Amino acid sequence: MSQHATSLPPTAPAPASAPSAPGAPTAAELLDFVRRTAADRELIASLPLDPEGRTWVRLDGPGGSEAWLIGWPPGTGTGWHDHAESQGAFATARGTLTENALAVRLPASGWKTLELADGVDRSRRLGEGAGRAFGRHHVHEVLNESPDTHAVSVHAYHPPLPLIRRFSRTGPVLRLEQVERPEDWQ
Numbered sequence: 207m208s209q210h211a212t213s214l215p216p217t218a219p220a221p222a223s224a225p226s227a228p229g230a231p232t233a234a235e236l237l238d239f240v241r242r243t244a245a246d247r248e249l250i251a252s253l254p255l256d257p258e259g260r261t262w263v264r265l266d267g268p269g270g271s272e273a274w275l276i277g278w279p280p281g282t283g284t285g286w287h288d289h290a291e292s293q294g295a296f297a298t299a300r301g302t303l304t305e306n307a308l309a310v311r312l313p314a315s316g317w318k319t320l321e322l323a324d325g326v327d328r329s330r331r332l333g334e335g336a337g338r339a340f341g342r343h344h345v346h347e348v349l350n351e352s353p354d355t356h357a358v359s360v361h362a363y364h365p366p367l368p369l370i371r372r373f374s375r376t377g378p379v380l381r382l383e384q385v386e387r388p389e390d391w392q
Contacts, residue, residue: 231364233341239362241337244297244298244337253275254277258279267362271366272364273363275358275359277357278356280354281352286374287345295339296348296359297337299358301358302331302357304349307347318381368388371385
């Protein structure tokens with residue numbers, strides 16, 4: 207799978223409302239940013255799309271947040287992962303994405319395998335313009351389930367991602383497979 211990363215100049219300005227801590231945007235402000243950015247048709251059209259692998263461009267997010275414009279070829283996804291201590295938001299700019307999430311907080315460290323209880327799975331489809339915010343410790347996978355249409359989305363995280371933990375899942379069993387650091391995706 208090929209992947210492409212580049213940088214673009216800043217996009218939409220940070221929201222005018224006051225964040226919860228000086229310089230730290232709230233999850234609601236991150237959601238507002240990704241929705242406004244996803245509506246920027248010129249920016250969305252500027253993303254190079256690869257027919258086989260996800261592509262991404264780093265953006266300047268509000269209040270020092272990390273933001274990404276991501277292209278999703280048909281049938282691609284992230285796999286199960288979390289965002290460590292960062293809160294975040296994402297919005298679909300083109301196509302439809304599916305988010306499968308776990309309604310459970312995982313331990314921060316010290317485990318390799320967990321058995322999930324019944325009833326923790328959540329799933330939602332996010333079409334163009336739809337978005338969602340999430341708090342720290344959110345575990346999910348994002349998928350473009352379309353057999354023939356690229357999707358594009360905008361994501362923002364604060365604080366900037368210190369790491370991403372990647373998981374495999376077989377039924378109720380979740381396994382920690384890998385820990386990625388920023389140098390692995392930038």
